[in-house]
Amino acid sequence: MSSAAALASGDPSQLLPARQLMAFTLGTHILIVPLGVALPFITLVVHYRALRKNDPVALLLARRWSAVMAVQFAVGIVTGTVLSFEFGLLWPRMMGRWGDVFGLGFGIEAWAFFLEAVFIAVYLYGWRRLKPWTHFWLGVPLPLAALMGAFGIIGANAWMNTPQGFTLDAAGRPVNVSVQQAVFTPMFGPQYWHFVVAMYLTAGYVVAGIYAVGWLRGRRDRYHKLGFCVPFTIAAVLTPLQFFLGDDIARQIFHKQPVKFAAAEIVWDTGTHVPEYLFGRLQPDGTVKGGLKIPDLNSILAGFSRDTQVTGLTSVPAADRPTTAEATLAHWTFDIMAMIGSALILLALWYGWCWLRRRDLPRSRWFFRCAALAGAASVVTVECGWITTEVGRQPWIVYRNMRVSDAVTPTSAAALWTMFGIVVVVYVLVFGAFVGVVLRMSRRWQRADLGLVRPAEDGPETDTPYGPRPELPAARAAGAPSPQSPDASAPGSMR
């Protein structure tokens, strides 16, 4: 929506920057959420294998993935904190009116987050001194805490989509709050499982994709094979499941948020025998320009019959539904998500077929090219899924109860644009540095794998940034360094 159109529709001028800023910060935060939710699990799987089978290659993978986890978790925690600030900085009126109704989910999330922060610290810093199995078991709460955290966040988001658990008094304020109803809203179940599985399969494809690139470049050792197989198998198993969950959530939206469904499928008028459009652009007069039209398919997908009635966008006044531009955006992201999801199923089947027949990876280079691409593609689907659900809800911040424009802060548009500018610059720097640091770490590991000595350009202080703590008398007496750390006298130890 251009600012001219915003003015014409009577929206406050600060709405546009507030929406852009929220979209930007959420859109970037969500890029690292899959790793945050699922990387601990994937790491623990190889870690378990390493301990169980005394496998040094698996152990090395677990160690390296946990080094990446350290940086990724830190960036996730700070960008996540910004989001909780933004609830107040951008949408104070939503929190002022509804905070007590739907805030409890966040309360659960905060404690889950606490557990995550504690156990990730123990796991990341426990490699050297904890006993191997103790260390492993102290990592096990991590994936569980992540699932609990997702419970809180998705609970709150699902409430915004299908709010319930309150009645409105004469002044329009919520009373008679029922917490159980506000947490377990109609969209909660479908959203939660779709989200969790999306996080796991995305993290799986992203990690596997990195080793697929190494494989394509000729690094075909056991290290790369294991690094590819574990995450890829997890993702491949979940992909068909996600297909059903995705289909389910679409049908739930059809029943519970018909206008969002109409936007995602660009259905203009309510009716039966509704065609399905692949892409295409919705015009202000309700026609669709471009795209591929498949007769009757939308009705069939929504209700298994050509006679299924699908609610159109015009079933509600123009001010209560997404604009044509927003509907087109939600539709495109929905289609991209569904397309990539379907393509990933083919990839998973290819992998499964070869594994069943030969107990080995596919030999084709094309398989690994696709696998490398799958990492990026699944991140795109996460982004698309998020855009579909958030843009499809417009203009409501609390569906049918509060408009985004009524929730926005009274702060001036100029101040918000300034904040937006600052945040973009800061995030570009932080994410750029994050990617740079991870790439440099991986390059260092590659050099080490090839047996190359460290290049001389590294200065003396740069040897190992922070060496081991000097052993305490108690720790020294308690026993020799654990078998995991044969190099207790690593260079760079504190003098």
Place this chain on the structure above:
Amino acid sequence: MTADAVAWILLLAVAAYACGGGIDYGAGFWDLFAGGAERGERPRRLIDHAMAPVWETNNVWLVFVLILMWTGFPVFFEAVFSAMWPPLVLAAVGLVLRGAGFALRKPTRRLARRRIYGAAFAVCSLLTPFFLGAAAGGVASGRAAPGVTASAEVWANATSVVAGLLAIAATAFLGAVFLTADARRFGEPDLVVYFRLRAWCSLVAVGVLALIGLSVTRKHTTYVYHGLTHGFGLLLVLLSIAAAAATALLIGTHAPGWARYTSVASVALVIAAWGVAQRPYLVPTSLTVQQAAGATKPLQWLMLVTAIALVLVGPALVLLYRLDTHGMLEAQTDADVERGAAQGQR
């Protein structure tokens, strides 16, 4: 009743963040003033070792504070974030740069890059508590009343500035006390002396700022001033002063570890005194706890969730701090993730 209980939980969470987060901000403060790459290397190493395993946990208290605010006292949350917009934006930006700077410095090798990350971390360790303190000062002086929009007067007044500076000084004090104890733990006697001196200096700074603060608040923050100088509030302030004095003595002994407890007590007692002085208001004289409270049922559930979580998180926190203070937590070095490779290939 329920609202009062949740208000006390909120105050506890604020105190926990002021202490837990404060120690980390203080470590960042001393990182900033540790000198050049060579001179500051050893203090910085110590700071890094001490902070690395616990800073993320300490940060989560802030998220918990925000959630308690909007679930327990939605109207208060709306008022504070509308009135205190500029300092809270700057604090949020500071939080990002600080956390990212700290986390990215570790796996970086080249000195120039580490300097940049370190500078972001250290500078923001100063700015973030300042702006959070300024916002708190604005609340205490009653300027964050419902309906007030952000303006310079609301947060850039004498009370807010003094509160911001006091926040910096208090974090520097906490940081120095904990680093003194850490220096002893890691067997670095000269760093014990180094940080002990800084702990004393920052305590003096806290005292001076507190006196200035009292004279400022007397005029502009009358309600809280009265609460702090009378009755139960005064008692807590005196106890806090006693704890600070005990810290100053303990840190000079051979067991500076005990000073950690007294320093945390002194800061927590000041926060408690502030809470007592504000009673029954969340924003003095315009918004009471009862007026700001959300619906009763969610508040009861919030207490239940808090209780369950205490059972889960409490032991986890104890485990973390125990492992940390017993030297069981230690970062992997590059050697750990590099040397194994050659063996793995075979």
